[in-house]
Amino acid sequence: MTLQTTGTERPAAVQRVTGVRQYEAWQLGELPPVEEVRPGLWSIPVPMPRNPLRYVLVYALALDDGLALIDVGWDAEESWRALVDGVRQTGHDITEVRYAAITHLHPDHFGLAPRLRAVSGAALAMHAADATLLGHHTPDDTERNEAGWARQLTRLGAPRTVIEADPVSLVRFGAGESVDIVLEDGARLDLPGWDLRAIWTPGHTAGHLCFADDSRGVLLSGDHMLPRISPNISTIPGELVDPLHRYLHSLHATAALPEHEVLPAHEYRFSGVAARARGLLEHHEERFAEILADVAAHPESTAWEVTERVTWSRPFDTMTPRLHRLAVRETDAHLLVLADRGAVRLLAGDPDRWIVDTPTESARP
Ligand SMILES: [Zn+2]
Numbered sequence: 001m002t003l004q005t006t007g008t009e010r011p012a013a014v015q016r017v018t019g020v021r022q023y024e025a026w027q028l029g030e031l032p033p034v035e036e037v038r039p040g041l042w043s044i045p046v047p048m049p050r051n052p053l054r055y056v057l058v059y060a061l062a063l064d065d066g067l068a069l070i071d072v073g074w075d076a077e078e079s080w081r082a083l084v085d086g087v088r089q090t091g092h093d094i095t096e097v098r099y100a101a102i103t104h105l106h107p108d109h110f111g112l113a114p115r116l117r118a119v120s121g122a123a124l125a126m127h128a129a130d131a132t133l134l135g136h137h138t139p140d141d142t143e144r145n146e147a148g149w150a151r152q153l154t155r156l157g158a159p160r161t162v163i164e165a166d167p168v169s170l171v172r173f174g175a176g177e178s179v180d181i182v183l184e185d186g187a188r189l190d191l192p193g194w195d196l197r198a199i200w201t202p203g204h205t206a207g208h209l210c211f212a213d214d215s216r217g218v219l220l221s222g223d224h225m226l227p228r229i230s231p232n233i234s235t236i237p238g239e240l241v242d243p244l245h246r247y248l249h250s251l252h253a254t255a256a257l258p259e260h261e262v263l264p265a266h267e268y269r270f271s272g273v274a275a276r277a278r279g280l281l282e283h284h285e286e287r288f289a290e291i292l293a294d295v296a297a298h299p300e301s302t303a304w305e306v307t308e309r310v311t312w313s314r315p316f317d318t319m320t321p322r323l324h325r326l327a328v329r330e331t332d333a334h335l336l337v338l339a340d341r342g343a344v345r346l347l348a349g350d351p352d353r354w355i356v357d358t359p360t361e362s363a364r365p
């Protein structure tokens with residue numbers, strides 16, 4: 001007997017919380033417990049001091065001769081102690097970690113990697129596009145990098161107070177570290193007993209990876225897909241030219257993945273891969289519509305001026321200069337996709353300005 005396929009789309013699954021204890025802890029403002037999600041697969045919350053995301057979920061996988069980790073947590077003493085203690089609750093010791101795969105090069109995911117390697121000798125695995133940034137740490141790199149940020153923010157029309165308030169460079173952690181294993185899209189992780197494959201999902205960073213284990217029905221989604229918030233997608237000078245375009249592409253690919261339980265790096269576990277991916281795509285479409293309407297109402301605006309007027313999760317004038325930077329770079333990412341779609345046009349200048357793109361006479365049929 002053969003199974004008939006209908007040729008239509010699979011039924012639309014809804015998004016549902018599966019990490020109930022994590023969800024309850026999230027609501028109460030507490031740290032969730034270490035949980036064994038599948039036999040030999042644990043989630044370990046590692047706190048992020050003074051950060052509204054509160055914790056990163058590190059995943060530990062049992063091996064014949066120790067443990068593998070997916071992400072390792074923020075570099076702080078409190079975080080390290082939580083990681084060591086969480087690993088102990090799996091029946092292992094931190095010195096037994098053999099392998100650490102990092103979803104992406106952000107400090108909450110990579111931060112403890114040097115310390116972990118120093119005590120365990122764990123092999124470090126990442127995607128090449130993020131791994132390459134580990135080399136950018138000389139004083140010259142930092143200077144060049146900060147000049148690049150200042151140029152970008154000036155071009156976007158950000159005021160001097162925002163440009164100069166808080167100079168941050170892209171990756172100031174992990175200096176001198178190098179990666180042992182470069183993971184490409186589709187790569188099988190060399191972890192005996194596991195069926196884990198890397199899925200390249202650029203957008204949040206250039207080298208972001210998710211990991212799927214089809215036999216256990218799990219998708220470890222890093223920051224690519226979280227149950228509640230939409231990850232920050234913003235232009236990064238010298239790195240990601242069109243991050244939102246890539247992110248939307250990654251989301252479309254994610255929507256076609258098997259309907260596994262999602263094990264994210266923050267918040268709580270959930271099911272409904274396609275539903276969440278579609279929800280995030282819709283969120284960005286709403287954002288495009290709002291930004292396009294704003295440019296239509298205020299021609300020749302800078303990205304900064306648009307950013308000041310569109311809605312944010314908190315009042316714009318209560319945000320710190322660092323959040324203002326994130327916000328204006330997010331707006332920039334949306335404007336670039338709108339330009340790519342032919343909806344808006346850039347008037348290059350100092351700063352750049354945006355207008356709604358109307359077809360010229362010659363372009364009309
Ligand atoms: Zn991140």
Ligand SMILES: [Zn+2]
Binds near residue numbers: 056106
């Ligand atoms: Zn994160």
